[in-house]
Amino acid sequence: MVHLLQDWWQHQTWLEITGVITGLICVYLAAKNNIWNWPIAMISVTIYIFIFFETHLFADMGLQVYFFVVNLYGWYYWANKPASEKKTPVARITRVELLISAGAIVVFTYILGTILKYTTASFPYLDSFCTACSLVAQVFLARKVIENWLIWIFVDVIYVGVYLYKDLHLTAVMYAIYVGIAIMGYVDWRKNWNEAAPQPPEGEAEVKL
Structure with a gap:
Protein backbone atom coordinates (compact mmCIF):
# COMPACT_ATOMS: atom_id res chain seq x y z
CA MET A 1 0.00 0.00 0.00
CA VAL A 2 2.81 2.40 0.90
CA HIS A 3 4.57 1.56 -2.37
CA LEU A 4 1.41 2.30 -4.34
CA LEU A 5 1.02 5.67 -2.62
CA GLN A 6 4.65 6.56 -3.28
CA ASP A 7 4.29 5.58 -6.94
CA TRP A 8 1.09 7.62 -7.22
CA TRP A 9 2.71 10.66 -5.60
CA GLN A 10 5.67 10.50 -7.99
CA HIS A 11 3.28 10.88 -10.90
CA GLN A 12 1.85 14.14 -9.53
CA THR A 13 3.26 17.43 -10.80
CA TRP A 14 4.07 20.49 -8.75
CA LEU A 15 2.02 22.54 -11.18
CA GLU A 16 -1.12 20.52 -10.37
CA ILE A 17 -0.32 20.46 -6.64
CA THR A 18 -0.02 24.27 -6.61
CA GLY A 19 -3.22 24.61 -8.62
CA VAL A 20 -5.06 22.35 -6.19
CA ILE A 21 -3.84 24.20 -3.09
CA THR A 22 -4.67 27.67 -4.43
CA GLY A 23 -7.99 26.38 -5.80
CA LEU A 24 -9.06 25.02 -2.43
CA ILE A 25 -8.02 28.19 -0.62
CA CYS A 26 -9.89 30.52 -3.00
CA VAL A 27 -13.13 28.51 -2.94
CA TYR A 28 -13.05 28.27 0.86
CA LEU A 29 -12.54 32.03 1.14
CA ALA A 30 -15.41 32.62 -1.30
CA ALA A 31 -17.68 30.40 0.79
CA LYS A 32 -16.68 32.41 3.87
CA ASN A 33 -17.50 35.66 2.03
CA ASN A 34 -13.86 36.81 2.06
CA ILE A 35 -12.78 39.16 -0.74
CA TRP A 36 -9.25 37.69 -0.86
CA ASN A 37 -10.65 34.68 -2.70
CA TRP A 38 -10.37 36.64 -5.95
CA PRO A 39 -6.58 37.25 -6.23
CA ILE A 40 -5.86 33.68 -5.11
CA ALA A 41 -8.39 32.39 -7.66
CA MET A 42 -6.52 34.26 -10.39
CA ILE A 43 -3.36 32.34 -9.53
CA SER A 44 -5.20 29.01 -9.58
CA VAL A 45 -6.96 29.53 -12.92
CA THR A 46 -3.72 30.65 -14.57
CA ILE A 47 -2.10 27.36 -13.56
CA TYR A 48 -5.05 25.34 -14.84
CA ILE A 49 -4.89 26.99 -18.25
CA PHE A 50 -1.65 25.07 -18.79
CA ILE A 51 -2.88 21.86 -17.15
CA PHE A 52 -6.02 21.62 -19.28
CA PHE A 53 -4.11 22.41 -22.45
CA GLU A 54 -1.81 19.46 -21.80
CA THR A 55 -4.76 17.10 -21.16
CA HIS A 56 -6.78 18.28 -24.22
CA LEU A 57 -9.66 19.60 -22.11
CA PHE A 58 -9.92 22.65 -24.34
CA ALA A 59 -13.32 23.84 -23.14
CA ASP A 60 -12.01 23.80 -19.57
CA MET A 61 -8.89 25.64 -20.69
CA GLY A 62 -10.96 28.40 -22.27
CA LEU A 63 -13.10 28.45 -19.15
CA GLN A 64 -10.07 29.32 -17.04
CA VAL A 65 -9.39 32.37 -19.24
CA TYR A 66 -13.00 33.43 -18.69
CA PHE A 67 -12.62 32.81 -14.95
CA PHE A 68 -9.58 35.08 -14.87
CA VAL A 69 -11.58 37.96 -16.36
CA VAL A 70 -14.61 37.37 -14.11
CA ASN A 71 -12.32 37.12 -11.08
CA LEU A 72 -11.14 40.65 -11.84
CA TYR A 73 -14.77 41.76 -12.07
CA GLY A 74 -15.71 39.93 -8.86
CA TRP A 75 -12.82 41.53 -7.01
CA TYR A 76 -13.98 44.96 -8.21
CA TYR A 77 -17.67 44.27 -7.45
CA TRP A 78 -17.02 42.97 -3.94
CA ALA A 79 -14.63 45.85 -3.18
CA ASN A 80 -17.24 48.47 -4.18
CA LYS A 81 -19.72 47.58 -1.46
CA PRO A 82 -22.44 50.02 -0.34
CA ALA A 83 -21.15 52.56 2.18
CA SER A 84 -23.70 51.33 4.73
CA GLU A 85 -22.54 47.69 4.50
CA LYS A 86 -19.44 45.98 5.87
CA LYS A 87 -19.56 43.60 2.89
CA THR A 88 -21.45 43.49 -0.38
CA PRO A 89 -24.81 41.88 0.53
CA VAL A 90 -25.86 38.54 -0.96
CA ALA A 91 -28.79 38.33 -3.38
CA ARG A 92 -31.26 35.72 -4.64
CA ILE A 93 -31.73 34.59 -8.23
CA THR A 94 -34.71 36.05 -10.09
CA ARG A 95 -37.04 34.12 -12.39
CA VAL A 96 -35.76 36.05 -15.41
CA GLU A 97 -32.14 35.26 -14.53
CA LEU A 98 -33.05 31.59 -14.12
CA LEU A 99 -34.71 31.38 -17.55
CA ILE A 100 -31.93 33.27 -19.30
CA SER A 101 -29.27 31.13 -17.65
CA ALA A 102 -30.98 27.84 -18.55
CA GLY A 103 -31.38 28.93 -22.17
CA ALA A 104 -27.78 30.12 -22.38
CA ILE A 105 -26.50 26.80 -21.02
CA ALA A 142 -19.21 37.52 -8.65
CA ARG A 143 -22.65 39.11 -8.20
CA LYS A 144 -23.10 37.34 -4.83
CA VAL A 145 -26.19 35.40 -5.90
CA ILE A 146 -26.73 32.58 -3.39
CA GLU A 147 -27.78 30.00 -5.96
CA ASN A 148 -24.29 29.99 -7.51
CA TRP A 149 -23.40 27.37 -4.90
CA LEU A 150 -26.17 25.01 -6.03
CA ILE A 151 -24.82 25.12 -9.59
CA TRP A 152 -21.29 24.48 -8.36
CA ILE A 153 -22.40 21.47 -6.32
CA PHE A 154 -24.01 19.95 -9.41
CA VAL A 155 -21.18 20.62 -11.85
CA ASP A 156 -18.36 19.73 -9.44
CA VAL A 157 -19.80 16.24 -8.96
CA ILE A 158 -19.59 15.72 -12.73
CA TYR A 159 -16.06 17.11 -12.87
CA VAL A 160 -14.88 14.60 -10.26
CA GLY A 161 -15.71 11.77 -12.64
CA VAL A 162 -14.16 13.50 -15.66
CA TYR A 163 -10.87 14.22 -13.92
CA LEU A 164 -10.61 10.73 -12.48
CA TYR A 165 -10.98 9.37 -16.02
CA LYS A 166 -8.25 11.74 -17.25
CA ASP A 167 -5.91 10.62 -14.41
CA LEU A 168 -5.95 14.07 -12.82
CA HIS A 169 -6.35 12.48 -9.42
CA LEU A 170 -5.40 15.48 -7.29
CA THR A 171 -7.73 17.68 -9.30
CA ALA A 172 -10.53 15.13 -8.83
CA VAL A 173 -9.93 15.18 -5.08
CA MET A 174 -9.94 18.98 -5.16
CA TYR A 175 -13.33 19.03 -6.90
CA ALA A 176 -14.72 16.50 -4.43
CA ILE A 177 -13.69 18.87 -1.65
CA TYR A 178 -15.22 21.72 -3.66
CA VAL A 179 -18.59 19.97 -3.33
CA GLY A 180 -18.33 20.08 0.46
CA ILE A 181 -17.17 23.70 0.43
CA ALA A 182 -20.00 24.66 -1.93
CA ILE A 183 -22.52 23.11 0.45
CA MET A 184 -20.97 25.10 3.29
CA GLY A 185 -21.04 28.25 1.15
CA TYR A 186 -24.71 27.82 0.34
CA VAL A 187 -25.62 27.32 4.00
CA ASP A 188 -23.56 30.31 5.15
CA TRP A 189 -24.77 32.66 2.41
CA ARG A 190 -28.38 31.64 2.96
CA LYS A 191 -27.93 32.38 6.67
CA ASN A 192 -26.51 35.82 5.80
CA TRP A 193 -29.48 36.44 3.51
CA ASN A 194 -31.99 35.50 6.20
CA GLU A 195 -30.26 37.71 8.75
CA ALA A 196 -30.28 40.69 6.38
CA ALA A 197 -33.82 40.15 5.08
CA PRO A 198 -36.41 42.69 6.28
CA GLN A 199 -38.38 41.37 9.24
CA PRO A 200 -42.21 41.42 9.07
CA PRO A 201 -43.94 44.05 11.21
CA GLU A 202 -44.63 42.96 14.75
CA GLY A 203 -47.91 41.08 15.00
CA GLU A 204 -47.83 39.86 11.37
CA ALA A 205 -47.12 36.24 10.66
CA GLU A 206 -44.17 35.51 8.38
CA VAL A 207 -45.13 33.62 5.21
CA LYS A 208 -42.96 30.54 4.71
CA LEU A 209 -42.32 29.45 1.11
Whole structure:
Protein backbone atom coordinates (compact mmCIF):
# COMPACT_ATOMS: atom_id res chain seq x y z
CA MET A 1 0.00 0.00 0.00
CA VAL A 2 2.81 2.40 0.90
CA HIS A 3 4.57 1.56 -2.37
CA LEU A 4 1.41 2.30 -4.34
CA LEU A 5 1.02 5.67 -2.62
CA GLN A 6 4.65 6.56 -3.28
CA ASP A 7 4.29 5.58 -6.94
CA TRP A 8 1.09 7.62 -7.22
CA TRP A 9 2.71 10.66 -5.60
CA GLN A 10 5.67 10.50 -7.99
CA HIS A 11 3.28 10.88 -10.90
CA GLN A 12 1.85 14.14 -9.53
CA THR A 13 3.26 17.43 -10.80
CA TRP A 14 4.07 20.49 -8.75
CA LEU A 15 2.02 22.54 -11.18
CA GLU A 16 -1.12 20.52 -10.37
CA ILE A 17 -0.32 20.46 -6.64
CA THR A 18 -0.02 24.27 -6.61
CA GLY A 19 -3.22 24.61 -8.62
CA VAL A 20 -5.06 22.35 -6.19
CA ILE A 21 -3.84 24.20 -3.09
CA THR A 22 -4.67 27.67 -4.43
CA GLY A 23 -7.99 26.38 -5.80
CA LEU A 24 -9.06 25.02 -2.43
CA ILE A 25 -8.02 28.19 -0.62
CA CYS A 26 -9.89 30.52 -3.00
CA VAL A 27 -13.13 28.51 -2.94
CA TYR A 28 -13.05 28.27 0.86
CA LEU A 29 -12.54 32.03 1.14
CA ALA A 30 -15.41 32.62 -1.30
CA ALA A 31 -17.68 30.40 0.79
CA LYS A 32 -16.68 32.41 3.87
CA ASN A 33 -17.50 35.66 2.03
CA ASN A 34 -13.86 36.81 2.06
CA ILE A 35 -12.78 39.16 -0.74
CA TRP A 36 -9.25 37.69 -0.86
CA ASN A 37 -10.65 34.68 -2.70
CA TRP A 38 -10.37 36.64 -5.95
CA PRO A 39 -6.58 37.25 -6.23
CA ILE A 40 -5.86 33.68 -5.11
CA ALA A 41 -8.39 32.39 -7.66
CA MET A 42 -6.52 34.26 -10.39
CA ILE A 43 -3.36 32.34 -9.53
CA SER A 44 -5.20 29.01 -9.58
CA VAL A 45 -6.96 29.53 -12.92
CA THR A 46 -3.72 30.65 -14.57
CA ILE A 47 -2.10 27.36 -13.56
CA TYR A 48 -5.05 25.34 -14.84
CA ILE A 49 -4.89 26.99 -18.25
CA PHE A 50 -1.65 25.07 -18.79
CA ILE A 51 -2.88 21.86 -17.15
CA PHE A 52 -6.02 21.62 -19.28
CA PHE A 53 -4.11 22.41 -22.45
CA GLU A 54 -1.81 19.46 -21.80
CA THR A 55 -4.76 17.10 -21.16
CA HIS A 56 -6.78 18.28 -24.22
CA LEU A 57 -9.66 19.60 -22.11
CA PHE A 58 -9.92 22.65 -24.34
CA ALA A 59 -13.32 23.84 -23.14
CA ASP A 60 -12.01 23.80 -19.57
CA MET A 61 -8.89 25.64 -20.69
CA GLY A 62 -10.96 28.40 -22.27
CA LEU A 63 -13.10 28.45 -19.15
CA GLN A 64 -10.07 29.32 -17.04
CA VAL A 65 -9.39 32.37 -19.24
CA TYR A 66 -13.00 33.43 -18.69
CA PHE A 67 -12.62 32.81 -14.95
CA PHE A 68 -9.58 35.08 -14.87
CA VAL A 69 -11.58 37.96 -16.36
CA VAL A 70 -14.61 37.37 -14.11
CA ASN A 71 -12.32 37.12 -11.08
CA LEU A 72 -11.14 40.65 -11.84
CA TYR A 73 -14.77 41.76 -12.07
CA GLY A 74 -15.71 39.93 -8.86
CA TRP A 75 -12.82 41.53 -7.01
CA TYR A 76 -13.98 44.96 -8.21
CA TYR A 77 -17.67 44.27 -7.45
CA TRP A 78 -17.02 42.97 -3.94
CA ALA A 79 -14.63 45.85 -3.18
CA ASN A 80 -17.24 48.47 -4.18
CA LYS A 81 -19.72 47.58 -1.46
CA PRO A 82 -22.44 50.02 -0.34
CA ALA A 83 -21.15 52.56 2.18
CA SER A 84 -23.70 51.33 4.73
CA GLU A 85 -22.54 47.69 4.50
CA LYS A 86 -19.44 45.98 5.87
CA LYS A 87 -19.56 43.60 2.89
CA THR A 88 -21.45 43.49 -0.38
CA PRO A 89 -24.81 41.88 0.53
CA VAL A 90 -25.86 38.54 -0.96
CA ALA A 91 -28.79 38.33 -3.38
CA ARG A 92 -31.26 35.72 -4.64
CA ILE A 93 -31.73 34.59 -8.23
CA THR A 94 -34.71 36.05 -10.09
CA ARG A 95 -37.04 34.12 -12.39
CA VAL A 96 -35.76 36.05 -15.41
CA GLU A 97 -32.14 35.26 -14.53
CA LEU A 98 -33.05 31.59 -14.12
CA LEU A 99 -34.71 31.38 -17.55
CA ILE A 100 -31.93 33.27 -19.30
CA SER A 101 -29.27 31.13 -17.65
CA ALA A 102 -30.98 27.84 -18.55
CA GLY A 103 -31.38 28.93 -22.17
CA ALA A 104 -27.78 30.12 -22.38
CA ILE A 105 -26.50 26.80 -21.02
CA VAL A 106 -28.43 24.80 -23.63
CA VAL A 107 -27.32 26.99 -26.55
CA PHE A 108 -23.70 27.24 -25.41
CA THR A 109 -23.45 23.48 -24.85
CA TYR A 110 -24.76 22.67 -28.31
CA ILE A 111 -22.58 25.21 -30.16
CA LEU A 112 -19.32 24.56 -28.31
CA GLY A 113 -19.87 20.80 -28.19
CA THR A 114 -20.47 20.69 -31.94
CA ILE A 115 -17.26 22.65 -32.57
CA LEU A 116 -15.15 20.55 -30.22
CA LYS A 117 -16.52 17.33 -31.70
CA TYR A 118 -14.23 17.90 -34.68
CA THR A 119 -11.11 18.38 -32.53
CA THR A 120 -9.10 16.10 -30.25
CA ALA A 121 -11.11 17.32 -27.25
CA SER A 122 -12.22 14.74 -24.70
CA PHE A 123 -15.99 14.52 -23.95
CA PRO A 124 -16.90 17.49 -26.21
CA TYR A 125 -20.56 17.81 -25.17
CA LEU A 126 -20.16 16.90 -21.50
CA ASP A 127 -17.16 19.20 -21.18
CA SER A 128 -19.10 21.97 -22.92
CA PHE A 129 -22.11 21.47 -20.63
CA CYS A 130 -19.95 21.71 -17.52
CA THR A 131 -18.25 24.75 -18.99
CA ALA A 132 -21.60 26.43 -19.66
CA CYS A 133 -22.81 25.75 -16.12
CA SER A 134 -19.55 27.09 -14.73
CA LEU A 135 -19.83 30.27 -16.81
CA VAL A 136 -23.21 30.99 -15.25
CA ALA A 137 -22.17 29.99 -11.74
CA GLN A 138 -19.09 32.22 -11.83
CA VAL A 139 -21.14 35.27 -12.83
CA PHE A 140 -23.57 34.57 -9.99
CA LEU A 141 -20.65 34.16 -7.58
CA ALA A 142 -19.21 37.52 -8.65
CA ARG A 143 -22.65 39.11 -8.20
CA LYS A 144 -23.10 37.34 -4.83
CA VAL A 145 -26.19 35.40 -5.90
CA ILE A 146 -26.73 32.58 -3.39
CA GLU A 147 -27.78 30.00 -5.96
CA ASN A 148 -24.29 29.99 -7.51
CA TRP A 149 -23.40 27.37 -4.90
CA LEU A 150 -26.17 25.01 -6.03
CA ILE A 151 -24.82 25.12 -9.59
CA TRP A 152 -21.29 24.48 -8.36
CA ILE A 153 -22.40 21.47 -6.32
CA PHE A 154 -24.01 19.95 -9.41
CA VAL A 155 -21.18 20.62 -11.85
CA ASP A 156 -18.36 19.73 -9.44
CA VAL A 157 -19.80 16.24 -8.96
CA ILE A 158 -19.59 15.72 -12.73
CA TYR A 159 -16.06 17.11 -12.87
CA VAL A 160 -14.88 14.60 -10.26
CA GLY A 161 -15.71 11.77 -12.64
CA VAL A 162 -14.16 13.50 -15.66
CA TYR A 163 -10.87 14.22 -13.92
CA LEU A 164 -10.61 10.73 -12.48
CA TYR A 165 -10.98 9.37 -16.02
CA LYS A 166 -8.25 11.74 -17.25
CA ASP A 167 -5.91 10.62 -14.41
CA LEU A 168 -5.95 14.07 -12.82
CA HIS A 169 -6.35 12.48 -9.42
CA LEU A 170 -5.40 15.48 -7.29
CA THR A 171 -7.73 17.68 -9.30
CA ALA A 172 -10.53 15.13 -8.83
CA VAL A 173 -9.93 15.18 -5.08
CA MET A 174 -9.94 18.98 -5.16
CA TYR A 175 -13.33 19.03 -6.90
CA ALA A 176 -14.72 16.50 -4.43
CA ILE A 177 -13.69 18.87 -1.65
CA TYR A 178 -15.22 21.72 -3.66
CA VAL A 179 -18.59 19.97 -3.33
CA GLY A 180 -18.33 20.08 0.46
CA ILE A 181 -17.17 23.70 0.43
CA ALA A 182 -20.00 24.66 -1.93
CA ILE A 183 -22.52 23.11 0.45
CA MET A 184 -20.97 25.10 3.29
CA GLY A 185 -21.04 28.25 1.15
CA TYR A 186 -24.71 27.82 0.34
CA VAL A 187 -25.62 27.32 4.00
CA ASP A 188 -23.56 30.31 5.15
CA TRP A 189 -24.77 32.66 2.41
CA ARG A 190 -28.38 31.64 2.96
CA LYS A 191 -27.93 32.38 6.67
CA ASN A 192 -26.51 35.82 5.80
CA TRP A 193 -29.48 36.44 3.51
CA ASN A 194 -31.99 35.50 6.20
CA GLU A 195 -30.26 37.71 8.75
CA ALA A 196 -30.28 40.69 6.38
CA ALA A 197 -33.82 40.15 5.08
CA PRO A 198 -36.41 42.69 6.28
CA GLN A 199 -38.38 41.37 9.24
CA PRO A 200 -42.21 41.42 9.07
CA PRO A 201 -43.94 44.05 11.21
CA GLU A 202 -44.63 42.96 14.75
CA GLY A 203 -47.91 41.08 15.00
CA GLU A 204 -47.83 39.86 11.37
CA ALA A 205 -47.12 36.24 10.66
CA GLU A 206 -44.17 35.51 8.38
CA VAL A 207 -45.13 33.62 5.21
CA LYS A 208 -42.96 30.54 4.71
CA LEU A 209 -42.32 29.45 1.11
